[in-house]
Amino acid sequence: MLNIENVEVIYSDVILVLKGVSLNVPAGKIISLLGANGAGKTTTLKAISGLLHTELGQVTDGSITFDGKPIHKLGPEEIVRKGIVQVLEGRPTFEQLTTEENLLVGASSLKDKSNIKSDLDRIYGYFPRLKELRKRISGYLSGGEKQMQVIGRALMAHPQLMLLDEPSLGLSPLMVDQIFEIIETINVNEKTSMLLVEQNAMVALSISHHGFVMENGRIVMEDTSVSLMQNEDIKEFYLGLSSGGARKNYRDVKHYRRRKRWLA
Amino acid sequence: MVDFMQFAINGILVGGLYALVGVSIVLVFKATQVVSLAHGQLLAFGALFFWIFLDQLNFPVWVALLGTISLAALMGFITERFTIRPLIGESLFTAFLMTFSVFMFLDGFFQLYLSGQSRAYSPFLPEGTFNLSGVIISKGLLSSFTIAMLIFAALFAFFKFTRTGLQMRATSENHILAQSAGIGVKKVFTLIWIISSAVVAIGGIACANVMDIHYPLPYIGIKGLIVAMFGGLESIGGALLAGILLGLIENLSSGYLDGPLGGGVKDAAAYVILLLILIVKPYGLFGLKKIERI
Numbered sequence: 001m002l003n004i005e006n007v008e009v010i011y012s013d014v015i016l017v018l019k020g021v022s023l024n025v026p027a028g029k030i031i032s033l034l035g036a037n038g039a040g041k042t043t044t045l046k047a048i049s050g051l052l053h054t055e056l057g058q059v060t061d062g063s064i065t066f067d068g069k070p071i072h073k074l075g076p077e078e079i080v081r082k083g084i085v086q087v088l089e090g091r092p093t094f095e096q097l098t099t100e101e102n103l104l105v106g107a108s109s110l111k112d113k114s115n116i117k118s119d120l121d122r123i124y125g126y127f128p129r130l131k132e133l134r135k136r137i138s139g140y141l142s143g144g145e146k147q148m149q150v151i152g153r154a155l156m157a158h159p160q161l162m163l164l165d166e167p168s169l170g171l172s173p174l175m176v177d178q179i180f181e182i183i184e185t186i187n188v189n190e191k192t193s194m195l196l197v198e199q200n201a202m203v204a205l206s207i208s209h210h211g212f213v214m215e216n217g218r219i220v221m222e223d224t225s226v227s228l229m230q231n232e233d234i235k236e237f238y239l240g241l242s243s244g245g246a247r248k249n250y251r252d253v254k255h256y257r258r259r260k261r262w263l264a
Numbered sequence: 265m266v267d268f269m270q271f272a273i274n275g276i277l278v279g280g281l282y283a284l285v286g287v288s289i290v291l292v293f294k295a296t297q298v299v300s301l302a303h304g305q306l307l308a309f310g311a312l313f314f315w316i317f318l319d320q321l322n323f324p325v326w327v328a329l330l331g332t333i334s335l336a337a338l339m340g341f342i343t344e345r346f347t348i349r350p351l352i353g354e355s356l357f358t359a360f361l362m363t364f365s366v367f368m369f370l371d372g373f374f375q376l377y378l379s380g381q382s383r384a385y386s387p388f389l390p391e392g393t394f395n396l397s398g399v400i401i402s403k404g405l406l407s408s409f410t411i412a413m414l415i416f417a418a419l420f421a422f423f424k425f426t427r428t429g430l431q432m433r434a435t436s437e438n439h440i441l442a443q444s445a446g447i448g449v450k451k452v453f454t455l456i457w458i459i460s461s462a463v464v465a466i467g468g469i470a471c472a473n474v475m476d477i478h479y480p481l482p483y484i485g486i487k488g489l490i491v492a493m494f495g496g497l498e499s500i501g502g503a504l505l506a507g508i509l510l511g512l513i514e515n516l517s518s519g520y521l522d523g524p525l526g527g528g529v530k531d532a533a534a535y536v537i538l539l540l541i542l543i544v545k546p547y548g549l550f551g552l553k554k555i556e557r558i
Contacts, residue, residue: 049444050443051440051443051444054353054439054440054443075443075448076443076444076446077443077446077447077448077449080444080445080446081446085444085445085446086444088440088441088444092438092441093441094433094434094437094438094441094442095437096433096437097430097433097434097437101430101433101434104427104430105430105431105434105442105445105447106445106446108427108431108434108445108446108447109445109446109447113427153445157445157446
């Protein structure tokens with residue numbers, strides 16, 4: 001459905017951030033995008049959603065196509081209208097607006113206003129807590145509540161593809177589980193594809209079908225989530241697991257060499 | 265006591281007009297974060313257009329009003345498109361200076377057209393006065409005050425209950441977030457300039473009806489700026505209250521002090537207020553409180 005071919009992104013005409021990234025998101029699937037800080041994950045999402053333009057970033061090479069049509073020249077609001085909504089990192093809300101108003105803003109891209117009432121009920125179905133907070137000014141919500149609201153706001157636009165940027169950031173493990181459970185439910189119920197950027201690789205891989213690993217502006221590895229979880233490198237760098245707690249000889253591991261292999 | 269009531273009521277009625285001018289500046293600031301000086305000229309030209317329609321072309325009042333609003337909206341549109349939009353992404357101070365140069369540019373044309381003379385509308389609002397237990401109230405001023413309050417009510421309703429109004433409020437808070445929610449931010453900017461220009465033009469007509477069209481008319485825009493800052497640049501309700509307060513202060517101070525001081529207190533009072541606000545409450549009475557959870 002979404003196809004990224006060899007995309008190169010340059011900020012302020014000088015800083016090369018993405019050096020030829022290719023990935024694809026098939027319809028109805030959840031795809032994880034993992035990587036260290038500064039690998040270019042968020043930039044990839046912004047390149048897709050068109051928000052790059054507002055940050056002096058530019059797609060200078062390659063192409064991003066959605067359902068076969070190129071979208072990397074479009075403005076962010078047009079891309080939302082095409083069915084791609086980004087849930088920004090740090091769950092920013094419209095703080096002076098109430099929860100319900102926030103959700104209504106999410107429906108801005110819809111031409112047809114007749115279903116908005118039932119859309120609201122649908123969101124409250126996923127997030128009963130939001131219904132209790134309907135009239136509350138969003139600035140006073142807790143982190144988890146904001147995350148629910150932000151996902152709810154994105155859902156109001158009836159996206160075919162949601163770009164989720166670190167939904168687990170700064171949430172308690174319990175809340176993380178809850179949020180990811182809902183993300184999975186949404187994926188199943190609404191057939192919404194997801195491109196999920198996460199530091200919490202364990203949770204991300206556990207709900208996604210396929211995963212990509214980024215490093216230094218390139219995709220260095222790609223596989224199904226199940227095999228990624230089995231992969232020794234992933235286990236070590238992202239899941240923090242080593243073979244059965246055995247004593248480790250760092251000379252044997254030579255992880256810098258493995259990283260080099262990735263970069264080649 | 266009758267004196268006091270007289271000054272106070274006149275102050276409130278005039279204050280309503282100031283509030284209207286102030287709110288137009290607030291609207292633009294809310295959406296675009298640009299403080300506009302250009303509104304003084306949009307106000308003056310609104311007043312002038314109405315005079316041309318009403319007294320030169322002899323159109324009926326409502327045609328003249330509609331014509332003025334459309335022309336003012338067009339001016340707002342052009343101002344936004346050709347002076348503000350190219351500056352999106354530049355520093356806000358640049359945009360502020362741009363509105364100042366728009367003010368000076370239009371001021372040339374305005375003064376040229378007037379060539380030092382003063383123009384007055386032929387009466388189109390109820391004339392005369394009535395007496396409310398000793399306090400004399402001008403019917404013209406009362407009607408323009410009523411119109412101003414109706415516009416305020418319309419603005420409140422617009423922002424509270426309509427989809428576009430909600431999108432504007434969202435945009436005023438966070439441009440990037442608004443874009444990611446599918447709002448056409450540039451479209452919102454244009455629309456807000458159009459609405460704001462129409463509002464300030466109506467304010468201009470109301471002011472010109474009280475003070476005639478002559479050279480200082482554009483400087484009512486500065487009063488609007490004072491109102492906007494006094495109320496807190498982001499609050500429509502704040503502009504309403506601040507406008508009325510400014511009118512009150514002006515009229516009371518000039519009523520009581522003009523005699524002993526020999527006149528001119530009115531305008532001085534406005535600027536003293538502005539100074540005091542900037543010192544004591546830099547964000548104004550109802551400036552947006554940034555919500556921060558600790």
